Structures are given as structure tokens and as C-alpha cells.
Amino acid sequence: MSNYLKGIARLSIIACTFFYSTASFNDVEVGSRDYVVGKELYSKGILPNGKLVKATIQGDIAVEGDQLICETCHRRSGLGSTEGQQVVPAIAGSVLFKPLRIPTSKPPEPPTYREAYTKETLMKAIRDGIDANGDPLDPFMPRYEIDGQALDGLMAYVNTLSKTPSPGVTEDTIHFATIILSSNNATDNKALLDVMEQYVQQKNIETRYESKRAKNAPWHKAWLFEPYRKWQIHTWELKGEKETWPAQLDAYYTQQPVFALINGLVPTGWESINDFCEGYGIPCLFPTTQLPVIDDNNFYTIYMTRGAVHEAEAVASYIKKNPASGEVVQFFDNTDQQSAVAAKSLRIELQKSGIKVLDVAVDKHLDTAGLSSGLDAKQTVVLWLDKRPSDELLSSTAMSQTAPKVVLSTQFYGTDSLHIPREIEKSLVFVHSSEMPGHLNRLLLRSTGWFKAKRIYNSATREIQANAYFALKVAGDATKHIRGYFFRDYFIEKIEHMIDDLPYTSIYPRIGMAPDQRFVSRGYYLAKVDGKGGIRNITEWITP
Template identity: 30%
Template sequence: MSGPRLKPLLKSTLKGTFAMALGLIVLAASAAGLGAAPGDKASAALAQGERMYREGLLPSGEPMQAVVSGDVPVAGTSFTCVSCHLRGGLGSWEGGIVTLATNGARLALPRYWKFPNLSPEERKDLKLQNPPARPAYTDEALAHVLRTGIDPGGRELHPIMPRYYLKDPDMALLIKYLRSLSAQLSPGVDATTIRFATVITDEVSPEDQQAMLVPMNNYVARHNQISNGFGNRMYLGVGGNEMSGSYRKLALSVWRLKGAPDTWTRQLEAYLAKEPVFALLGGISYGDWKPIHTFCESRQLPCLFPLTDLPVVSDTDWYTLYFSKGYYQEGQAAARYLHGAAESTPSRIVQVIQDGPEGRDLSAGFRETWQELGQGAPKEIRLAKGETLSPAALRSLVQQEKPTVILLWTGPGAFEAIKSLAGQPDRPGTVFMSSRLLGAKAYALPEQARTFTWLTYPYRDPKDEPSASKYADSLLAGLTERHPETRISTRTYSMIQILRQGLMDMDRNFYRDNFMDRLSMQRDQVLPDYLRLSFGPGQRYASKGCFIMQLGPGPEPRLIRKSEWVIH
């Protein structure tokens, strides 16, 4: 996974010479000394400081002003604190340059050149006597480094570190927020254990529940067993690496949601109150994930890769990390493919949409992307729930609308209607369907329709999949029935691999925002099901593309790739 990216405007202004800043600010463990008013006033002050940190905007709404590289003026909106120090304030690295932490618990202490992550107690136990690189920051020293780039040890920070022009009241607001940033460990962690939960809704079959729970429980048991005897250290698998201070045992609870989705929030609140957890892992539902997503956002509770085809598509939400945008992403891929692959943009497109969340997301993904690409809104025809598109209805639609492309966001019940188009002189050039919506029945598409029917396919090319999926078998011991076509166990395996690395990268900085930051900085992952899982700061959908496929001839047809990976 890639590290943070500098703003394009700065790259141009500074001729691409800047990477991440070295050191920014330092915090104390409490908010003492700032004279904050109680109640709403204090909350408002924190919100204003947070806006300065994340958006580079002063309470007035004007951009913060600063200089970098000695004398180059920049606006805070072009180089926000969060872009380098990240949301959790624990810093980042890119291009060999390290951005130091800004959180209160860490930077209220002196910083040492050797073993900087050790606690004072550990330094005392090890009898380390080396002098600190800098003492702990006072408020005055913190204001000084923000304005001048000179830390309390007299060291000048990297030139890319902005030197801010801030009046005393605005400086006080920023310092107040920084002192609160990741100042206390998040719930769900104690001296020995990190507690997680997974969510299962009650319509999920026992077989599918086990397909997710078996690999998760096997991983937790293996982690706890192999780490026994390693004291306060985390051990990353057989032949892996240790990281001093990171080790915690893992505990996994199952939160089962029953009844209507509008009752799920109350159930989740009760679970979380009874058993605070650090994050949700996986989770599975056949329905819309939105109620769980909304709960996680409101409680600032990370949720790592739930198994859902109906994620929330958002550019701003933070706490849920998805494998993809689900059905929405297939609609996006069809739009981008048609826009980029055709010699001329199709003049007439019709979407036929089956009522339900799947059709909703497929059509929205296509329509919104198509319009973003500068095209007009496509014609849309909606089928009622349970309604089947008949051959006569489809032929009538073709005669009336004369489409060049039909997007049939329906199930296999439309196969006979598509078959009826074969040999018709006025049939559209291409019919699109969703392979995810069709499932295994996609292979039953009538052969007469295969030459003009294309499938959106959000997974790796099937001929390449076995070489990646075989590794998931290591966590499937005890799973009596295996159904690889559901991709539940293999996706759970992928979630576990990313979790594993995230726990290592988090070290002992057990803050939820930091956990999400570390996940976003992992290298790109080649794991089962998806061609590639890649991330960047703020990105929440790991698989960013889709293939366009076509069924080959014969009674046992193969999927034939008709495109490269279409990036959304």
C-alpha cells in the first residue's frame, strides 16, 4: 500500500522536491493550562482545532498561512497537518522520509535517538542512559516549533515542515486539539488483550456463517498459541518477526443481529456497552450494510472488510474499510468501459432495472459515472419486484427505444428474453449483465446470446485464481463443507492477512484512527478473489476495478476476458 500523497498544487509549486515533514508538534497528556471554557465552549474549541489540523482552515474560514523550504508561501489547505501526520497523529513515512508522531501520549515525553518507542519504565529497566534528542514540549515550545521549525533541543526540522503564521488565539486552538489527539488508548485494549467482534445478521445461513467464523477462530487460536511465552511482544507467524512491546492476545466475540434493520442500532449499542471492542472484523449480511456502517461511523469504531455486496458508497466516511463498492462498482466499470473502449460513444443506452438494492446500486453506479464522464442520463425502465422481463417486452423495448446498448440489471429470468434477440436485425450491439447478480447461473446463459452479452466481473480472471486462493486453505481446518463459489472463506483469509500486518504496523499505539492509518499505508496486496487490493490515505475501497467478460461456446463455457482491469 502506498503512503500519503502530497497535494498536486504543492508538487507543482515546489517542483516535486518535497516529501513528508520531519517532526511537527508535540503534546502533553492532558488539556491543562489552556483555560478552556467548560461544556459546549470546550467542544467547540476542539472542533475548531480539529478543522485546522485536518483542513488547514482557521476558525474564520480562511486558510492557514505558512512557508516551506525557507521562503515558499503555502496555504494550509494545500498542505494540511493530516496529510503527513495522518488522522491518528502517529506520523507516516514516504520516500525514505519519516514524519514524526504528534499525539499527546508520545510527544509529552522526551524523544530519544536510540529506541525512541520505549516507555520511560522500559528505558529505566534497560538502564539506557543516552541523552534525549529533545525534551518534552511545553506549550511555549510547541508554539515556537510551529512558527519557526526549531524544536526544544535546538534542532531545525526538515524544510518541508510548514512554518505557520498563527495568532496567539488560533495557535492555542491548534495546540488544544493536538493535546487531545490520540492522547488515551482506545477502548477494547488492556495490558494483555485486544478485543474484536464480528457481526452476523440472522438471515445468513449456518453454512455461510461457518465459512467466515472457522478461519477467523483458527487465526485467533493460532495467534494466541504461537505467541505464548513471548511476553510483551507480538510474533508474526512461523519464521516471522517480533516487535517489542506490541504483543497482545486476541479475543473475538460474535455479535448476532436479529429482526428488522431498524432495530440493529439498539442491538449494537447494547453489545458495545456490555463489551467494548477495539474494532469489528469481517461480518456478514445478505442485506444492506448501511445500518452497521452508520453505527460504526457514529461510534468511531473501525470495521474491517465486512462480507457484503451492498456497502455504503461515500467519499467522506472513515471507519469502514470495504473490499469494493460492490454492485455499484460493476455499474461504474460498465460506464467506463463503454466510454473508453468504443470508437464512438454509444448514442442510445437503456438500463432495465430489477427492483431491489442490487438493481439500485448497479444502475446508480452506471448512471452517476456516465454523467461524470460528460454523457447524458441513460433511459431507465424499472421492473417490479418479482417481475420477469418477457421476450415480447424486450423486443417491444428495442423497437421503441432503438438502443445501441442495453444494461440488463436483472437476474437469470431475463435469459429467454435475451435469447429472443438473437438474429434480430435491430437488436442492440451489446447487452450487459452483472456476473455477481447472476451468480453460478451466469453459465446457463443461452449460447445464442453469448456473442453479444457481456458480463461485469469484479474478481480475478478464473484461470488465475487457484494460484492465489490455495493459501486460504491454511485457515480452513475444521470447515466440513466448502463452497468456494461464495468467496466467503477466501475473503475472510484476505481480511486476516491485512489485519495481521496492521497489528504489526500499529505497534503499541492502540488508537483506532492510528489503526486505520496503518492499514492505509500497507503495500498493495495480492490475495484471493481480487486482482489487487490497494489503499492510500482516506481510501476505503480496496479493489478498484472490474473485468468485462464473455461466455465462450459449448455446454461448459469458460469466461473469456474482453478487457483489461477497468479502474473505477
């Protein structure tokens, strides 16, 4: 048998055995000394004495850094991973400390594939690369230099991994939720909820026979049918001031725990929802928001883009590569959080390169003449404003006479270039962070066809519907891939692994993701006025 087939067989046996097993090692108190020691070693590679662990691979090759962190390969869930033909086995206590048996249909007791690990055999595996059966482990498995104290901690910690299925799942139903705001445009909310309702309804109808199969599955197909659950999606509508949202979220969750949050429409103010998801350990998949929380410590929330910060980074990249001899003048709306965040981010990025930035705050009472006076052709002007105030500034006498270099983000201005004066067309550039309008229909052909078949399509809310559909498809695929291992960490890990190969990418030409990355679209186009009232790209999709 090839190494590849052996790996698949090993993974299948682990899968079949783990689902029905319970931990046989001693119960561990989360927060105990052993637990803390084990977590530091497993997730950071730090020994009890505070030093980094050392190890070798393939006999005598010294390794360090992320290669030695258990979590890098065996993952946060402890349920392992795959990379090409390389299978990294599960090491959660429920698997590690029980014998792995090849499933059979009836007595006698099934044969043992791998003996249960004890403290002695686990130490031998970690230090010498010899498994519980006495066979050598993969040569790429590091041989660690650890002592008994570190081993006790590691055994305690892995015994807590993926031990109890996550909340939000019953014997026949898996619960999800989506979040909207009562202050949102009613048409936008309806567009999202229509997609959610129709998708879940169709999914449950198409798989209605799976419930019967789950209850009466033959022994050799139990792993395939028994994980099936009917979907139920709940709408969590947040009302009032942002300060009250955490209490509302707690109340919704207390009433009905959910396994994950799918999409959602919260243009600004996502911080409290992000904190809720990270605090409860709830996966939150691809919310539609322009102000995501950018925090390297986040694990459970996955966004489409970096929102306003992404726009600023794209503009900064263009300015650095095409510097003007003068300063950068950016106009922003000081009453709009998205505009203010973009301006702050651009200022920070440009100041890193020593580029001077002049901020011009704009309010409702736009003094076009006063604001645009003093501009000259040596400057670069950036507008973080909606279309109306932007058009007023672009049409001002001072702007047309000096014709400075101008940069617009289509997230703020849109793609309608009909009112841009001809005098500044040549010096104006757009940053566009999704597929070009002329190619979007083709990209969304699959989802648009489905929306039309369900009679819920609305061209005015195409982005909202496309993002909701994308989030639902990813959640559906990931739920299928976890095969009944209803652990939220494992769910997130499966999404990390599958994003690069998805045939649907919402409104973005390309998406991608790797472990610990939390933004799937990181690219943009540079575009110019097309002379027909729209825009045309002058670059390929740029990914920093």
C-alpha cells in the same frame, strides 16, 4: 549517521517514550473554543478568522492546500507517519509536551533526546522551523503564519490526540467482533465463522509464549513484547428488522466493547452498521456486502469494493467508450435493493454524458415477451437480474431476432454462460470485478490450503472465506505494526499504509489504498463467452 538512520532512531525514541508517557499539558475539554479552533487548523488548515493558513517551505517556496494541513502528514492520530525515508514525527500532546528520553535499564535518569515543548518553543518551531533543542527542523516542514490564538487552539487540540487507549483492549486481551445476520444462509454464516474461529485459535496457540514474554520482558525488548495481547473474537448476530439493528449493536457493544469489527456478512442493509462504526469510532474492516455506504466523510469503515455502485460505474465506462446509436435499456428487479441501486447508479452516470436511459422494472411474474418487445439492434441492453430471469430474457424471440448489444454483471448473473443463446454471444459483454475464474485457484492457493488443512474449506463459499481470511490477516498485521499503541485512528492509518504491499489480495488481482480512500479494489475485467460454458477476459485488469 545517515539521515535515514537518524530518522529511524528518532522514530524509535518517540515510540519507546510515548508508550509510557502521559500528557503533562493542561487537560482540554473537547468542544471548548480552543479545541474547536485547533481542530479547524489541524484538520482543515483554517485560521480562527476563517481564512486558510499560509506558509513557506525550504526558505521561500509558498505552499497552500493539503500541503499545509497538519493532519495530512502528522495524521488524524497525531502519531506521525513515514513515506520512504521521510519520517514525520508524532505530535500528540503526550509526546510533544514531555521530553523525549533515550531509554536505559536503570538509574540515573536517562539522557534527554529532545526537550519538552512549551508555548514559546512550539511557536518558534511552527513559525521559524526551530525545534525545542534549538536545532532546525526538516526544510520540508512548513513555516506557518499563525498568531497566539491559533497556537493556543492547536496546543489544546493536539493534547487530545491519542491520549487514552481505545476501548476493547485489556492488559492481556484484545477484543474483536464480526457481524452476521440470522436471515443469512446458514452455510454462508458457518463458512465465515469457521474461518474466524480457526484463525484466532491458531494465532493464540502459536503465540502462547508471548504472554510470558510480555510479563517478563527485558527493558530493551519491552517495546517488542509488552504490547502482546491474546485475541478474542465475538459474534454479533443481528436478528429481525433493520430498524432494530442499532439497538442490538449498542447492546452488544455495551456488554463487551471491541477494538474493531473484522469482516462480517451483511449482503444488504449495511447503513446502520456503518453509522454505528462511524459514531463510536470503531474500525470496521472489509465487510462482505454489495451495498457499502459511499461517503467521503467516513473514516473507520474500509470496504473491498463499491459493490453494486462499482458494477454500475464499470458498465457505464464500457457504454461510454462503446456507444450504440440508440438508447440504453436496463432491466432491474424493483424488489431487490442491490438491483435497484445498480440501476439508479448507471442511470446517473450515463445521464451525465447525455445518454438516454430507459428503465424496465421487473418483478417475480416475468413477462418475457412483453418486456423484450420493442428492442432493436441500435440499443444497449443491461440486465441487473439474477441468472434465471436473465436467461429467460436472453432466450426470448425478440432478443434473438434483434441481437442488441448486451451487458451483464457477473455479480448478478454469475460466470456460467452455458444457457446464453449463440445468436447474441458476439454482442454480449460481461463486467467481472474480481479475478477471472480460471486464475482464481492460483490466487487463493495460500488461503485455500489453510482452509483445507483446518478442514473448513467449502468451494461454494470460497469468496466469503477468502474475504474473511484477508480481513483477519490485515487486522493481524496492523495490530503487530501499531506496537501497543492501541488507538483506533492509528490502527486505521497503519492499514492505509500497508495495503499496497500485501502479498494476499483475497479474490482480487490487485488492491491498493491511500489515506482517506475506503475501497481497496477499484478494477474490473471485460469478458466474453468462452464457448466452454464459462467466460474469458478480453481486457487486462482495468482500473479507472
